[in-house]
Amino acid sequence: MTSETTSDLPTTFDPADIEARWYEHWETSGLFRPERPSAEPFTIVNPPPNVTGSLHIGHALDNTLQDIVVRHERLKGKDALWVVGVDHAGIATQMVVERQMAERGEKRTDYSREQFVEKVWEWKEQSGGTITRQLRRLGCSMDWSREQFTMDPHFSKAVTRTFVQLYNDGLIYRDKRLVNWDPALKTAISDLEVETRDVQGHFWRFRYPLADGTTLDHPDFAGQDYIEVATTRPETMLADMAVAVHPSDERYRSVVGKHIVLPITGRRIPIVADEHADPELGSGAVKITPGHDFNDFEVGKRAGIAPADMLNMLDADAAVVQTADGKVPNELVGLDRFEARKRVVAMLKDSSHLVLHVTENDGERIEHEAEPRTIATPFGDRGGVVIEPWLTDQWYVDAQKLAKAPIEAVREGDVEIVPKSWEKTFFNWMENIQPWCVSRQLWWGHRIPAWYGSNGEVFVAETEEEAYELARHSGASRNPEGGAELDPGLRRGDEIKLSRDPDVLDTWFSSALWPFATLGWPEGPTPNPSLQEKERDLPSDSEASRSEVGASDLLAKHYPNDLLISGFDILFFWDARMMMMGRHLTGENPWKRLYLHGLVRAADGSKMSKSKGNVVDPLGLIDRYGADALRFFMAAMESQGRDIKMDESRVEGYRNFATKLWNATRFCQSQGISASDTIAAPPARLAANQWIVGEVAKTVNALDKALAELRFDAAANLVYHFAWDRFCDWYLELIKPVFAGEADSPAAIETRAVAGWALDQILVMLHPFMPFITEELWAKQGAMTGKSRADYPIITAKWPDPQASVNDEAVAAIDWVIALTTATRAARNELGISPGAKLAAFIPNPSAVAAQVFERSSAAIERLARLTPVTIGEAPEGPAMQVTAGEDVVVIPLEGVVDIAAEKARLEKALAASRKEAKSLEGRLGNPKFVEKAKPEAVEKARADHAHHSAEADRLEAALARLG
């Protein structure tokens, strides 16, 4: 505790202490969402982090930006709601729990599905709260009282409802198609979850013998009894079903419709004409494996092969299985895909069906089995293994239809994407969107509400009872045997036996409902009990009446949301899907604006990743510099459309900024400057006070504009420079002389009021960026008055509204003082004159501004410029230093002190600069085209600048002349 001042603030502040104290207070006092029933709503939903997640630097950025917006809106008096929660993260969570089981030597399949899911819930209870605790350390003011989880009962209900509705609307269907199969996780994944990476692979060439004695008749291959094909995946030849050639390829025209007898399997397959074959590539003929390649699947369909008839040669582990036609040699069955690849190549080599790749080295012929080649290979972003295109039955969402409304919304400007440059990417993806595979072969997640009859009929319903109801009404197949073959766990209803689809839904399917399901859609979270009763009596298919009755106040008030802030990396995964679901299910766009920010990169610009070991832990930064400094860094660096490169020295700089503000407040307290009690600026007569009031007004306006445009960097810098440069460096210095006099003089009373008010405005404006230190200082300022601010914390204070305008005279006066001070300091510095030495000054013909300043603010001149006394009139003859301020020249005699040569050099340098400027402007003004064509304001400004610089040059010339 310091005793040097009346302030009870320690000389340095301890962020850790302040942060823990205030967060706890805010949360327990319900200040993150105060009761404001009649206030205008403002709503943001937080991109739900994975329940398995822990806070990384990207979360820190994303949540800091959201918190800035939410705190700003809350300060502006809105009913600001920031919805928070976590995502059940199907694959990731199941992996975590399975890994734990593996450590105990157990497997998922040692348990029943129900038991396993129970284990996951147990894990969630124990370890699932990591990231929510960490978000608190960042100071994020979300509404924890309504924390959400995508597996919560009400949310699960919304997911089920959605699936059923989309199914009934014909927007969800079951289809046999190729999916991206992850053999490690044994589940289908969406195309977005596939990461294509270049890997070193090989390109093999095979001879496929023509059947029935056919030969090629083209001169290039006359008499050849085989067709050459090439592949990067030889093992798939076991399931080849055709060879394709381009329809216009003369070389193969004669054999289209003829057949090939495949080596190894002996399968007889047709030669088909298809545009997919590229005549320029290799031999121009390609092997077609419709069951294991996306392009080949399409070729196969065009060739008349139904998906159900496409041959499959791999199991869920990507090991070889017998094909439907039974032609795969037994020695290959059961081999892993990569082992099978080796074996197939060896077999083809042995049977002379392999075309060797020949290179020359120093004239020596070298034979290789294949040509080395870089191959774009799909990997699962979770499992990390090569993805296998696999033919399965899966559930698909008709994304193409759902995408229409969102595309329109963005095009019409109903949803604004910020920065706008992302619109093109959005359109490009949405316009070429593929069916969205939403089923996952997992146990953890929302189980698909589809039941199958014994003949494969599908019944989609919200409950099993409803499914049976549907089945009965549909006249579904009866099961006269009584269902003896059914699993014992299955329910039986009458003579109909249904079994539920074992799969769960893609996690993004549920998170797509986040903006409205978190607010109670389709029911309300607190519906009127009587209405609830009534609802139960409603027929289950009465969609419209149900949602009308169930719609909560919360949903009505906070949906659509105002804004969504997310990283651009989840634009397709999540943002676009929210738009699709929102539009279809609620008829509304989920939010009015979408702000996309970039990635936080390592200091060298590379992507942070655990494997590279260059991950910066935000919690470590908070430990070292405080949450406020980290947040301010994030805001100051967030310019639209650019990634953020980690720069710890900047975080440190913003920690210093916090210290600066801390000490400025200590100074204020030492002078008896305390909390303000008005929103409006206090009345002021002193120039410095009038000036700072105007500066506050300007800053608030600019800050509101920057925040409205989501220019976080501009907003942060405005507050930073106002607080440091204007308030600390000038205003506090300007008012210090006032406190040297009578403590209860009118000037001192006015200044304390204005300074206290201005400091409060800084704290409020800075609060969204640095919530902790501002709350602490706000409280301490309140304590200064003897009247606690416990009932009026800054988090729910009022946003500045100075109700005052800029006083031009005050601005001119203070600008002049600043100009004189700066010029004098610079001159002293250059001439090596002690900065502290007080010097007498003379001003022969003061301008109006100068005269006024000397009359009203001579103490400030004495203190800042260290000039005293200042005499209006000619300086005595002799060596002197001369400085200019505005239109004035101030002569500072320095008998025996000043080095005339140095002063001359200094003035000459300044003169040269002024002349250069003046000359350049003169040139421009002398150009008739400029005067004629340029905007009048530009010409006017050039004239004014020219006048200024030539006058300045004249003054400097006169000053030089005075020196002789």
Next chain:
RNA sequence: GGGCGUAUAGCUCAGUGGUAGAGCACUGUGUUGACAUCGCAGGGGUCGGAAGUUCAACUCUUCCUACGCCCA
């Protein structure tokens, strides 16, 4: 191959059709009882390259180069 983005002071980044700024780093210096996590002063940039539009281009257009990202 298609699309997008970025190239501005040693480093990290703002910026506007009228002649360039911040933070950090650097140099010099420390006067007033808030602050050395500070103050004051200063040095430093042909705004990636070329061409064009314009009275005027760092800013707009085209091309080129480099790097990054997304999609195929």
